[in-house]
Amino acid sequence: MKKLLSLLAAASLAFSFATAHAADGDAPKKxxxxxxxxxxxxxxxxxxxxxxxxxxxxxxxxxxxxxxxxxxxxxxxxxxxxxxxxxxxxxxxxxxxxxxxxxx
Structure with missing residues (x-):
């Protein structure tokens, strides 16, 4: 259970960083x-x-x-x-x- 929660948290965190990074640049949103x-x-x-x-x-x-x-x-x-x-x-x-x- 802790592994699943950790995995989901890590995936959410990585996705939020990727989204924030894409929003900062001039490149179109993927x-x-x-x-x-x-x-x-x-x-x-x-x-x-x-x-x-x-x-x-x-x-x-x-x-x-x-x-x-x-x-x-x-x-x-x-x-x-x-x-x-x-x-x-x-x-x-x-x-x-x-x-x-x-x-x-």
Whole structure:
């Protein structure tokens, strides 16, 4: 349990430093990787779970097994939201993402 919490804390800290660094520079903001999007989605779905139940859920959720269509939809929706896509741009992105180009 302590290892999982330490890992999540380290990942959050690293992500916050990366985000802060990207915001400071003139470079355009990079989109989150598929793994980061997956971690965010799994973390949101795990709210309310504690201890071994949460650990087991996160392990299953983050496993590298083939994603279901529902998982792809969640992941693609989250990515489209972070990119603030709307209208035809969002529709095109979702079509490409759900076809497998961006799916985790």
């Amino acid at each position: 989109a989150p990787t598929a793994q980061q999007t997956k971690m965010k989605t799994c973390n949101a779905e795990a709210s309310g779970k504690k201890g071994d139940e949460r650990k087991a859920f996160m392990k299953e959720c983050l496993s590298t097994k083939k994603a279901t269509q529902q998982d792809k939809m969640k992941s693609c929706n989250a990515e489209a939201k972070t990119k603030d896509l709307k209208g035809d741009a969002r529709k095109g992105f979702m079509k490409e993402c759900l076809a497998g180009a961006h799916a985790a």
